[in-house]
Each structure stands twice: as C-alpha cells, then as structure tokens.
Amino acid sequence: MGTIRVLVIDDEDDVRMIVRFALERDPRFVVTEARNGNEGLHLAQEEGPDLILLDAMMPGLDGYEVCRRLRAQTRFAETPVVFLTAKTQGYERRQGLAAGATDYLPKPFDPIGLGERLAQYLSGDDAGG
Amino acid sequence: MSGTGGESAASLLPRLLPGGGLEASASLLPPELCLRAACLYRVDAARRELVAHAHALAEGVHVPCPERLDLDESQHPLAVAGRRGASSVVGPGDWGSGLAALPLHHGDAVVGVLVLLPPEDAAADSLLHPLFGSLCAQLAASLVLTEAALEAKSAHGTLERTRRELATTRALLDSVVEGSDDGLILTDGRGRILRVNVAFAGFLGLSPRDLIGLGTTALHDLVTDRSAAGGEGDSIPWAKAVQAPGILGRLVLERPAERQLEVRASPLRDEEHRVSGTLFVARDITRHESTNRMKTEFVATVSHELRTPLTSLHGALRILESFEERGEQPEQGGHFLAMAVRNTERLIRLLDDILDVERIEHGRVELTPERFSAHDVLRDSIEDLRALADSKGVTLRWHAPPDAEVVGDRDRIQQVLVNLTSNAVKFSPRGETVSARARLVMQGIRFSVQDHGPGIPAEAHERIFERFQQGDSSSTRRAGGTGLGLAICKAIVEEHGGRIWLRSLEGQGSTFYFQIPLMRRAAGRSPQSLSGEGPTDGHDPGLGDR
Numbered sequence: 001m002g003t004i005r006v007l008v009i010d011d012e013d014d015v016r017m018i019v020r021f022a023l024e025r026d027p028r029f030v031v032t033e034a035r036n037g038n039e040g041l042h043l044a045q046e047e048g049p050d051l052i053l054l055d056a057m058m059p060g061l062d063g064y065e066v067c068r069r070l071r072a073q074t075r076f077a078e079t080p081v082v083f084l085t086a087k088t089q090g091y092e093r094r095q096g097l098a099a100g101a102t103d104y105l106p107k108p109f110d111p112i113g114l115g116e117r118l119a120q121y122l123s124g125d126d127a128g129g
Numbered sequence: 130m131s132g133t134g135g136e137s138a139a140s141l142l143p144r145l146l147p148g149g150g151l152e153a154s155a156s157l158l159p160p161e162l163c164l165r166a167a168c169l170y171r172v173d174a175a176r177r178e179l180v181a182h183a184h185a186l187a188e189g190v191h192v193p194c195p196e197r198l199d200l201d202e203s204q205h206p207l208a209v210a211g212r213r214g215a216s217s218v219v220g221p222g223d224w225g226s227g228l229a230a231l232p233l234h235h236g237d238a239v240v241g242v243l244v245l246l247p248p249e250d251a252a253a254d255s256l257l258h259p260l261f262g263s264l265c266a267q268l269a270a271s272l273v274l275t276e277a278a279l280e281a282k283s284a285h286g287t288l289e290r291t292r293r294e295l296a297t298t299r300a301l302l303d304s305v306v307e308g309s310d311d312g313l314i315l316t317d318g319r320g321r322i323l324r325v326n327v328a329f330a331g332f333l334g335l336s337p338r339d340l341i342g343l344g345t346t347a348l349h350d351l352v353t354d355r356s357a358a359g360g361e362g363d364s365i366p367w368a369k370a371v372q373a374p375g376i377l378g379r380l381v382l383e384r385p386a387e388r389q390l391e392v393r394a395s396p397l398r399d400e401e402h403r404v405s406g407t408l409f410v411a412r413d414i415t416r417h418e419s420t421n422r423m424k425t426e427f428v429a430t431v432s433h434e435l436r437t438p439l440t441s442l443h444g445a446l447r448i449l450e451s452f453e454e455r456g457e458q459p460e461q462g463g464h465f466l467a468m469a470v471r472n473t474e475r476l477i478r479l480l481d482d483i484l485d486v487e488r489i490e491h492g493r494v495e496l497t498p499e500r501f502s503a504h505d506v507l508r509d510s511i512e513d514l515r516a517l518a519d520s521k522g523v524t525l526r527w528h529a530p531p532d533a534e535v536v537g538d539r540d541r542i543q544q545v546l547v548n549l550t551s552n553a554v555k556f557s558p559r560g561e562t563v564s565a566r567a568r569l570v571m572q573g574i575r576f577s578v579q580d581h582g583p584g585i586p587a588e589a590h591e592r593i594f595e596r597f598q599q600g601d602s603s604s605t606r607r608a609g610g611t612g613l614g615l616a617i618c619k620a621i622v623e624e625h626g627g628r629i630w631l632r633s634l635e636g637q638g639s640t641f642y643f644q645i646p647l648m649r650r651a652a653g654r655s656p657q658s659l660s661g662e663g664p665t666d667g668h669d670p671g672l673g674d675r
Contacts, residue, residue: 014441014468021448021461057433086436089429107440112447 004122007032007049009040009066010084011058015107019053019084022111029115037061041069044076051118052076056085056096064099071100080121084109135163135248136187142264144185145169146271154264162258165190166246170198171272172211172239177201179211179242182272192246211242227253231261233269241272312390312411315397318404320345320368329411334385355384370394370407380411389415430597434479434612438472445469475611482613486596489620496538496624503567503574504529506539510546511565514554522559525550529567535574537645541621545629548614549578549641556582556639573627573647581638590631594619618643 006029008019016033023029032047034040036058044052052070056063063083070076080102085092088106096104102121138158143151145167168184179198186192198208210230233241243265245256306313312329316322325340333340333351340348345367352363365377371394380390390411397406445465452462488494507529518525535542546565553563561581568575585593597612622629622643633639 012437012441014472015444017464017468018441018444018448021465022444086433086440088432088436107436108443109440110447111444112451 002028003030004028004051004119005030005032005047005049006051006053006118007034007040007043007047008053009034009037009058009063010053010055011035012055015055015084018111019114022114023118026115028119037063037066040066044070048075049079051080051082051121053082053084053118054101056083056087056092064095067096067099067101080118082118082121135165135190135251138162138164138167138245141185141187142167145183145268149267149271151264151267154267157260157263158258159260162256163187163248163251164245164256165248166192166194166244168194168244168246169268169272170207170211170242170244171275172200172241174238179207182241182275190246207242207244211239213239229253229256231257231265233265233272235269235273240269240276243268310413312409312413314340314348314409314411315406316345316409317406318371320407322348323406329409332382332388332390332411332413352380352382355382357381357383365392367409370409371396371404374407377409379414387415388413389418427596431483434597435476438475438479442469442472442476445472479611479613482611482617486613486617486620489617489624492624494541494624496541498537499539500534500536501539502529502531503533503535503576504531506535506543507546507565507567507576510543510550513543513547514550517551518554518563521554521557523554523557524562525554525565526562527565530569533567533569533574534647535567535645536647537625538621542625542645545618545621545643546576546578548618549576549643552614553578553580553582553639553641556580558582569647570644573645575642575644577640577642579638579640584635584637585631585633585639586635587633590633593631594629 006019006023008016008031010016010019010033013035016035020031020033023031032043032049034043037060040052040054041061043049054063054066061069063085067081067083070079070081081100083096083101083104084107085096085104086107093104105117137160139152139155139160139162141164142155142158143149145151146169164187166184166186169182170179171182172178173180177200179200181194181196184194195205195207198205198211200208200212207230210232213232227247229245229247231243231245232239233243243261245253247253247256306324306326307328309326310328312332313324313326314322314329315324322340322343325337327337330337330340333355335351340351343351348367349363349365352365356362363380365380366373367377370377374394374396377392377394380388380392382388382390391414392409392411394410395408396404397408399405445468448465449462449469452459485494507527511525511527514525550563550565553565557563557580563581564577564579566577568577594615596616619629622645625645627643627645629641629643631639631641
C-alpha cells in the first residue's frame with residue numbers, strides 16, 4: 001500500500017501535534033501541517049494531499065470557506081475533506097456538509113484509531129490516488 | 130279679610146304660588162268666600178303618589194298637611210279625588226272638619242289636588258264653587274310646568290353624574306392604555322382603529338393620531354413598510370383576528386428600530402356582550418428574544434471553548450496510555466504529559482473565568498469597598514507581571530500620583546489592572562514597552578494601559594468586551610487567555626459604577642482605559658481640585674521606569 005499524504009489544517013498547535021504523532025506511528029501516513037485557512041489552501045495546491053483534515057474555527061478564513069474553495073477546484077472535487085472540529089452543534093455539522101465535507105468529526109476525538117478511520121475514506125481507491 | 134278662623138280666598142290662595150300670578154283668578158272669587166287653609170298636592174304618576182306642593186294658612190290656623198299620600202292604597206279623600214278626578218266634599222280626616230278636594234286637570238290627566246278648608250262655621254260644599262275653575266286650570270298648568278322642570282332637573286343631574294362617571298372611567302382607561310408598555314390597538318367591528326396607545330404608535334415611529342381611523346389594510350401596509358425587505362413582511366392576520374383570537378404571531382420590525390413583537394388579540398364586547406371589535410396587544414419581546422439567543426450562543430461558545438482544551442488533554446492522555454500499553458518510553462512522552470498538564474490548567478482557568486463573569490454580571494459578587502492608594506495597587510499589579518514581561522522581553526513602566534486614592538474593591542481593581550497589563554504584555558513584540566498609569570480626572574480616577582502591539586480593528590472595539598470575542602479566539606488561546614478576561618474586567622468596572630473603553634488603531638498599538646468614580650470624603654477635597662494633580666494624557670513627565 002502506498003503512502004497516504006494528509007494535510008492537517010488547524011490553528012491549535014496541540015491538535016496538530018497529536019494528529020501528526022497518532023498518524024505517523026503508522027508508516028503509511030505522511031502529515032503536512034497548516035496553521036490557518038490560507039496556509040492550508042496554499043499547501044493543498046503545492047502538495048496535492050490524499051486527504052485533508054480541517055478545523056472549522058480559525059482566524060481569517062474559516063474551515064467552511066476553505067472547504068468550499070477546495071471543492072470549487074476540479075483537482076479537489078474527489079479528495080476526502082474531513083472536518084475535525086469543536087463546533088459540534090447540529091447546524092454547524094450541516095454547514096460543514098453543505099460546504100462539501102466528506103465527513104464531520106467532533107472534537108475531542110480519539111487519536112488511537114484515527115489512522116484506520118481516515119483510511120476508510122480512501123478505501124476502494126488507490127491510496128494516494 | 131278674615132272670617133271666623135278664616136281669610137278671604139282672594140288673598141289667601143295666591144300665596145300658594147308666590148309670584149305665580151294667581152291674583153287675577155282669585156279676585157274673581159266672591160269676596161265673602163273665606164278659607165282657613167288651602168293645600169296644593171301634585172300627582173306623581175310614576176310613583177302613584179300625591180306629594181304636598183304648597184300650602185297657605187289663614188292667620189292663627191294650624192292644620193297638618195300630609196306630605197305624601199299613596200294613590201293606590203289609601204282611602205283618604207284626597208287620594209280618592211286625585212285618583213278619580215272628581216271634586217268632592219269629604220269628612221274631617223286629617224283636618225278635623227269637612228273639606229273640599231278639587232282635582233286639577235291637565236287635559237284628561239289629573240295632575241294635582243287642591244284642598245280647601247272652609248272656616249269652622251262654613252260648610253265645605255260651599256267651596257265647590259264653579260268660579261274655582263279658572264284658578265284650578267292655572268294651578269294645574271303650574272304643576273305641569275313644575276313637573277317638567279323637576280324632570281329636566283333630575284335628567285340634568287343624571288346626565289351630569291353619568292358624565293362624571295364616564296370621565297372617571299375614561300381617565301382610568303386612559304391611564305391603563307397609555308401606561309402600558311404593551312402596544313394596544315382597539316378596533317371596531319369593521320377593523321377600523323378606534324384607539325391606539327403611544328406604545329404601539331411608537332413601535333412604528335408614529336403618533337396615535339396617525340393611526341386612528343385607519344383600517345386593517347392600512348395598518349398591514351404600515352407594518353410591512355417597516356419590516357425587513359424581502360422578509361415575510363407583516364404576517365399578522367389583523368382583519369381575521371375576530372374569528373381566531375389568541376396569539377396571532379410575531380412581527381419583526383426593522384424600522385425605526387429592530388424589534389420583535391408578539392401580537393395577540395381578544396374580542397371587545399359591548400354592554401350586551403356582543404363582539405363589537407378587537408383588542409390587539411403587541412408585546413415587545415426583543416429583549417427576551419435577544420437574551421435567549423445570547424444564552425444559546427453562550428452555551429455553544431462555552432461548549433466549543435471547553436472542547437478545545439479537552440481535545441488536547443484527551444488526545445495527550447490517550448497517546449500516553451498507548452505508550453503504557455506498548456511498553457514504550459519514547460522521548461515524546463514528556464511533551465504529551467506537559468500538554469495534558471497545560472490543557473488541564475487551561476480548563477481550570479476557563480471554568481473559573483466563566484463562573485467569575487457570570488457571578489459578577491449577575492451582581493452575585495460582594496464587593497468590599499475600601500479606600501486605597503492608586504499608586505500601591507498599580508505597583509502590586511505590575512510586580513505580579515514582572516516575570517511574564519521579563520520572559521517576553523517587554524519593559525513595564527508605570528506611574529500614579531502619590532496621593533491619588535481609589536474607592537473600591539482593591540482585589541478586583543488589581544484583577545482588572547493585571548488582566549489589562551498581561552494582555553498588553555502578551556500582545557507586545559519583544560523589546561517594546563507597556564505603560565500603565567493612574568490619573569485623577571473630574572469624574573474619578575482613570576487607569577490606562579498602553580501597548581505597542583498589533584492594535585485592534587475599529588469594528589472589534591465594541592464586542593471585544595463581550596465574552597469570547599477578544600480579537601480572534603486562537604490568538605487569545607496562543608496568548609494563554611480564556612477569551613473572558615475583558616468581559617470580567619468590564620463586569621468588575623461596571624459593578625463599581627465605572628466604565629471601560631479602548632483606543633486603538635490597527636498596527637499602532639492599543640490603550641485600554643477604565644475609570645472608577647471617586648466617592649467624596651465627608652470633609653473631602655473637591656474633584657476639581659483633585660483633577661489638577663494628575664498628569665495630562667500622553668505626555669507624562671513623571672512616568673517612572675520599572
């Protein structure tokens with residue numbers, strides 16, 4: 001199985017550190033970090049990740065807007081974009097899905113098993129495809 | 130001319146109606162005709178009574194005159210005369226001798242009875258003289274006039290009383306209608322506005338005069354005109370309220386002010402309990418709604434703010450646990466342990482701050498006011514932050530006039546100063562200076578904390594003192610704040626009767642100010658004399674170094 005390149009866009013240093021550590025324990029995953037929406041969009045263009053983990057509430061561009069802008073590009077039309085956010089109200093979840101999210105995962109999340117979960121979004125697809 | 134116990138009828142009778150012009154008719158009577166007394170009774174048809182109207186007595190004569198006689202029940206000769214309308218001579222009765230009772234006719238009706246008492250030596254039937262006819266007609270006419278006058282007078286009295294009662298009721302109604310905070314509209318059966326109070330007219334930015342007489346269609350148009358463009362406009366079924374009273378719905382007005390009104394209707398009924406119109410009550414629920422929305426938003430925000438440190442805490446602990454399970458002791462272990470501790474502390478701070486701001490805003494914090502030195506509280510606040518400033522390479526400067534005093538809760542004022550100053554330090558670039566100072570002003574004592582940080586955009590100046598609104602939450606978190614510090618500062622300052630504000634331009638730093646009113650001592654100095662002692666804003670010659 002090939003490498004799964006994950007882009008984590010989150011303004012919380014701790015969360016990025018947890019995600020990176022939890023995913024990279026599994027040698028399949030390579031994690032790139034972005035600290036805000038603009039940086040995330042930029043890195044997405046540069047690196048073409050296989051999956052994007054996205055926080056909702058960030059300074060500047062919020063996650064919903066980042067998701068819309070990604071989906072507006074044919075290049076990211078099929079890329080799994082998964083929200084990982086503390087905004088857990090029903091309307092916030094609907095807002096994320098309406099923006100084109102593949103899934104909407106609430107914080108706190110269990111870092112153990114996160115890799116397995118993310119891999120499922122890519123199953124049936126060539127990892128890295 | 131008196132006869133035996135009598136007086137000439139011509140002179141006695143006119144006294145029955147002084148100024149009534151009976152003299153002429155009386156003079157027609159034979160001069161030798163004498164009377165001991167004449168009593169005039171009026172028939173009160175409604176009450177079926179004879180009522181004494183007037184009497185005239187010859188000198189030295191004392192006879193009782195019954196005030197009232199029941200026409201139905203009584204067998205009294207007067208009653209008989211009054212009822213039957215026939216002249217008669219009757220027995221002694223109340224007068225002690227025979228008397229003549231002459232009914233007074235007006236048309237077919239008997240309007241009164243004239244009772245004549247002959248002298249003791251004369252027979253009563255001598256008084257049934259045809260020449261009394263003209264006099265009786267005159268008396269009858271006079272009684273009719275009196276009756277009419279009485280009726281008019283009584284009607285006037287009733288009218289006057291009714292008018293006064295109406296005025297009282299109206300004044301009461303006015304004070305209820307106009308004193309109500311709820312908007313009230315009264316319409317007639319066809320939906321035309323009969324009455325509208327100042328509160329309702331005010332909701333539309335109009336005066337009651339503008340609305341009275343309008344129909345429900347015009348009302349609908351006025352309301353729609355003031356609702357949000359593209360919204361539902363006015364969805365209140367004004368015209369159909371009669372059929373379905375109760376809560377009609379909500380009005381969302383945008384002009385002249387944003388307002389939400391809950392409108393209900395109840396039928397107006399007339400004195401026979403028939404529905405004669407509708408009473409609309411429009412209650413302003415703007416505040417209620419906004420309080421509800423704020424509560425919901427606050428709960429959502431708190432949930433988010435709690436989840437953020439919990440995510441890191443939970444994540445760090447799960448990873449540490451997995452090391453345990455695998456029997457690993459990697460070097461990252463220390464990082465995750467520190468992360469867990471840091472986020473636990475952040476949670477504790479957050480919970481403390483949430484409780485603090487709630488308690489202060491709801492006035493549940495007992496302030497213990499005392500008089501203390503502004504210099505000392507500023508010095509202590511700065512000392513608290515010395516270590517933080519040193520670690521960030523920020524210089525702290527402060528100044529307070531040596532004799533300036535503050536009246537308030539010293540710990541709480543220090544909490545505000547520490548909070549504002551630590552914010553200033555956290556957002557200052559390395560090598561910059563944060564200046565804190567106190568100065569006396571006319572209205573009290575003013576503290577200020579100035580930094581040379583990134584500044585705060587103008588649009589955020591208002592909401593920055595609201596909970597979780599400080600700039601953007603991630604910068605707050607990176608700076609170690611909870612997003613509640615400024616809300617707590619505001620609550621504390623306002624609890625002291627003071628105010629808090631800021632001046633800031635993006636890129637040019639910020640200055641936060643707060644002012645606490647000065648209570649004057651009984652033998653105190655005037656605020657004016659105090660104000661001169663403080664340094665002026667900006668150029669503070671006495672601004673000391675750390």
